[in-house]
Amino acid sequence: MQRASTTVPSDEELACRAREGCADSFEQLMRRFQAPVLHFLRRRGASCDAEDLLQETFVRAYTNLHRYRPKWRFATWLFTIARRVSINHARRERPAADGEPLRPAESGEPGPLEKMVAEENRRSLWDAAAKTLGQEELTAVWLYYVEEMPTRDIAAVLERSRVSVKTMMFRARRKLRILLQNPAAEVSPQCSKASLREDEAACRAVEVPRV
Numbered sequence: 001m002q003r004a005s006t007t008v009p010s011d012e013e014l015a016c017r018a019r020e021g022c023a024d025s026f027e028q029l030m031r032r033f034q035a036p037v038l039h040f041l042r043r044r045g046a047s048c049d050a051e052d053l054l055q056e057t058f059v060r061a062y063t064n065l066h067r068y069r070p071k072w073r074f075a076t077w078l079f080t081i082a083r084r085v086s087i088n089h090a091r092r093e094r095p096a097a098d099g100e101p102l103r104p105a106e107s108g109e110p111g112p113l114e115k116m117v118a119e120e121n122r123r124s125l126w127d128a129a130a131k132t133l134g135q136e137e138l139t140a141v142w143l144y145y146v147e148e149m150p151t152r153d154i155a156a157v158l159e160r161s162r163v164s165v166k167t168m169m170f171r172a173r174r175k176l177r178i179l180l181q182n183p184a185a186e187v188s189p190q191c192s193k194a195s196l197r198e199d200e201a202a203c204r205a206v207e208v209p210r211v
Helices: 011-021 025-043 048-063 074-093 113-132 133-145 153-157 162-181 193-205
Strands: none
Touching: 011 025, 011 074, 025 048, 025 074, 025 133, 048 074, 074 153, 113 133, 113 162, 133 153, 133 162, 153 162
């Protein structure tokens, strides 16, 4: 007896089915992306309203499914919508303290001691990144290391060129390296024009390595 095929549909296949009117396919996409998009929105500074913005992101995605094209990665398309939603929210809210540290996303039930220590170190790193990097730099780093997006997709989400994203990642990694080597150091968010030109020249030829 042959077993029935249990191939899991890709995000893009589900998106195409949802575009044709399959509500169950869109519900599957929501289940897949609910946690990643929620963490993404929280890291962009919308910790208090992240769940509302998550719902708005999915509503916008659903109402714009007719614009989705199968050649696009669904994750890239969805995170682009989430970023625009967060930008519009920030413009409406205009928080008084722009430099306020971002709150880490709440975790589930605590695990063994080793996992708790590792999780605390991870949160501390991202909190340091939130204090040190600009919002778009933090977004690029988050998408690359947490969501494992390639630079071309990050460029699509941020609506920038690949060279611009590589330059941004290069500068972000340099800022974080300085901070990790000397936690008391103040890393300036501003860079000289000469420094920017050097970064761009380096990034045109070198892909951003993973760590």
